[in-house]
Every structure is written in C-alpha cells, then in structure tokens.
Amino acid sequence: MNRMKIKELRGDEIDPIFEMTLYALYSSPGNIEQLTSKKPYFKEDLVLVAYEDDKPVSGLMCKPIPQNVRGSIIPMCGIAEVVTNPEARRKGYATKLMDLSFKKMKEQNQVFSTLYPFKESFYERLGYITFPQIRTAIFSPNALVGLLKSDLGGTVERISIKDGLDIYLNFIKKIQTKIHGMGIKHDAEQVRLKDESPYWLAVAKNDDDEVIGIMTYRITGFWKELKARHFYYENSLGKYLLLQWIAHHADQVREIHLPILPEEFPETWYNDTFWGEKGKIVSREWVPSCMGRVVIINELSGLDVGSGKISIKITDEQCEWNNAIFNFESKEGKLLVSTASEFDCELSIQGLSAIIYGCYNLDDFEIKGWGKLSEEAKIKIKKFFPPVFPYLHADF
Numbered sequence: 001m002n003r004m005k006i007k008e009l010r011g012d013e014i015d016p017i018f019e020m021t022l023y024a025l026y027s028s029p030g031n032i033e034q035l036t037s038k039k040p041y042f043k044e045d046l047v048l049v050a051y052e053d054d055k056p057v058s059g060l061m062c063k064p065i066p067q068n069v070r071g072s073i074i075p076m077c078g079i080a081e082v083v084t085n086p087e088a089r090r091k092g093y094a095t096k097l098m099d100l101s102f103k104k105m106k107e108q109n110q111v112f113s114t115l116y117p118f119k120e121s122f123y124e125r126l127g128y129i130t131f132p133q134i135r136t137a138i139f140s141p142n143a144l145v146g147l148l149k150s151d152l153g154g155t156v157e158r159i160s161i162k163d164g165l166d167i168y169l170n171f172i173k174k175i176q177t178k179i180h181g182m183g184i185k186h187d188a189e190q191v192r193l194k195d196e197s198p199y200w201l202a203v204a205k206n207d208d209d210e211v212i213g214i215m216t217y218r219i220t221g222f223w224k225e226l227k228a229r230h231f232y233y234e235n236s237l238g239k240y241l242l243l244q245w246i247a248h249h250a251d252q253v254r255e256i257h258l259p260i261l262p263e264e265f266p267e268t269w270y271n272d273t274f275w276g277e278k279g280k281i282v283s284r285e286w287v288p289s290c291m292g293r294v295v296i297i298n299e300l301s302g303l304d305v306g307s308g309k310i311s312i313k314i315t316d317e318q319c320e321w322n323n324a325i326f327n328f329e330s331k332e333g334k335l336l337v338s339t340a341s342e343f344d345c346e347l348s349i350q351g352l353s354a355i356i357y358g359c360y361n362l363d364d365f366e367i368k369g370w371g372k373l374s375e376e377a378k379i380k381i382k383k384f385f386p387p388v389f390p391y392l393h394a395d396f
Contacts, residue, residue, distance in 0.1 A: 004093070006100060009047040014039060016056035017047045017081055024083040041189045047081075048100055050093045057088035060097050062104060063396055067112055067183035068176050069356065070335075070388065071304035076183055077105045077295070079115040080396040098126050102295060102319050111299040114183065114292040114392055127318055127349040128291035131181065131390050132359055133283045137258045137266045141226070143273040144247035147240065154206045154237055156245040161216060162197040165190070171214050172393070175232045179261070181292075181357065181390025199229055204241035213238025215245070219253060227257040230393075243269065262359075262389035290392045293353045297322045300356070303335040310380045311340045316349035328384060344380065347371035355381055358388035 009016070018035040022028060026035075042061065049059040060082045067076035079101060084093055105113060117123045120130055161168060169190060176182045184190075193199070204213035213233035219226050226249055233239040246256055260266055266281070267274050274280065294300065297314060298321075309329035316322035327340040347355075351370030354360040362378045365371050373381070 014047045017059045020083040041192045044186045058084040058093035065183040075110045076112040077110040078396045105295045111296045127293040129354045132262045133289040139279045141250040147244040147247050157203045161199045161201045162194045164201040165194045180388045183394040204238045225255045226253045301337045305335045308384050311343045313343040313346040345377040355385045357390045
C-alpha cells in the first residue's frame, strides 16, 4: 500500500518540483539542469510536494505576490507548477496539495490567490473564478505612420531590459496602484529578466524627463512581428509616444502584437488601424485566462467600495474560516468587514470572489450555483461593489 506524505521545500531543496514540471509542462525528455539552474529566482517561494513511499509524485509552488484589489495593495499567493506524475494522477493529490496551500496562505495572511489553470472547472471547485481573457491587438505598423508627422513632445529611449530593469520595476510598481487586479512578482524573480534579457525596453518620457510609459518587446525577425509583452502608460502622451515608436518599425516588421487592458479599446486610438485583413483583436496567445479567489474574508477591510451595506452568508468548502455571516459596510468609501448574525443573501466563495474582482453578471450566479440573489440584493451589491475588470500582469 502506497504511503503518501507532504513535505514543505524551500531554497536548494526544491529540485523535485522541477523534475515533475519538466515532464508535465515541457517538451520531454528535456534538460533538467536548465530548469534547476533557475532555483535562485524562486528563493522566496514555498514548494509543497506529495511523496509516495519517499518518491515525489505531485507538487505545486506558492508565490508571494502583492496584488492591487480595488485600490489596495494586498498580499496574494500565486499558485504555480501544479504537476502530478502520470502514475499518481487521479488520486486526489493535487486537491490535497491545494487544501494545504490554503492553510499556508492563511498563516502568511495572503488574502487572495490567483493561478493560471490547467483546467478551469477543477479550480472553480476549489473556489476560483475566471478573469476576463487578456486580449492582443494585431495590426500593421503602417497604420500608425501618420503619427510620425506629429511633434508630440517628449522622447522614447530604447534600452535592453537588462540595463533598464530598475526603470521597468519602478514604473510597473507605480502603475500597479492604478490597475485593479495587477500583481507583481517579488524582486528575486524579477532579476530573471535581467539575467535572461528577453526584451527590449522602450521608455517614454515627457519634457521634464519623467517616465510616463513603458513597453517591453521583442522582434521575431525581419519582416516578421514586433511582439510586445507589456504596454503601460500613465497618460495619453505616454501612449501616443509609444505608438509613434512602433510606427518607426513600419519598414522592418509586418505585424504588431500589442497586449491591451480589459477596459481599453485600441480601435479608438488611431483611424484605420484595424482596417483590412491584418487588423484584429484576439484572445491572449499563449496561456488561458487566469483565475482568482478570496482566501481570508476577515482581511478584506480597506478596499475601495461604493456606498451602502450588505450582509452575506458565505459557504467555502476549502477555507473553513470563511464559513460565516459577514457584514460589508462602506465607511467613507472604504470597506469595513465584520461578522453578523443575520444576512441579506447567501453566496459561495466563488460568488463573493466574483463580486470582489468585479467581472461577472450577477444574473448568472444562480445558474452557476454560486447563490440565488434577490433583485434587491443585486441592486445593493452593484452599488457597493461596482463592476471592474481585473488584469493580473504577473506570469507564473
């Protein structure tokens, strides 16, 4: 009979997660030394590994990632590298590891959790809800050539991400305060960008030499694609300076691939950009939508909210500390959470996570099995938690 136990690994001990990840997520057989050489980037992370008779068979990685949720930067745990060897699959190990990870999150006061799923339905059963898919705008740089005639003021400088890592990190930490859902990995992992130098960094500055926009990108070859990985700007000048920079590549690349935030509509930025066969907006090209959930309801106080109050009875099958009645009240536009004895409505943790992250139609909740809301409760929730669209940023 197989005996299963779970170990917590950190630092130099985390090799087992790489061995399993190599088989599950990469071309296999592969280069294990190449993966294990990346251990220094994960020194802040906790790895949970399940063993059968002292053989590692399943694991996951817990990553501390501060996240902006409705205006507050809050501790969040990113779950990554959820892997199980073939001989141990469908034995419930991934679920057991996730259950333990929630307890670890509570110990570390990580109020939220996000992940990129291998199967959305599996993680929804664990309390997670799906974010809007990140979109990519694909268009010809020739559509922007007219911008080259404009004297916008300001400048754009191109440097390697290796040389500009501090500029990049300082700007994304600044812009994080303005983008709901944005999480940023710890600095130990950000060093990977400097070591591997996978991107150019375009830095837009105003006439006072202040950074007002950044774009990381790579070029796949002559007359191929300019693929941007990040595209952030503080104001319209920052945006148009970066678009003007893109226009300078009209005789070099055929297509621009530009990630866009959920609330952005690039078809309104510049006329004729999306005319013809090449202009289109598609779902993100390389990973599924991320997912998120609330882990500790008692620690939600301080979020930006609308007005009013509502009491909700929560059911959470994984985090028993959330099984209670909570009163959500607005105090000068900030959320105040307390326990209560009576409730206006009942929701699963999925339902609460959906209204906190703000990207779901309340009318869908009953069909999804997240709770049945009266029309009065819907009105209260919409007023208290106005719809917003999360954008995670962090990849893991």
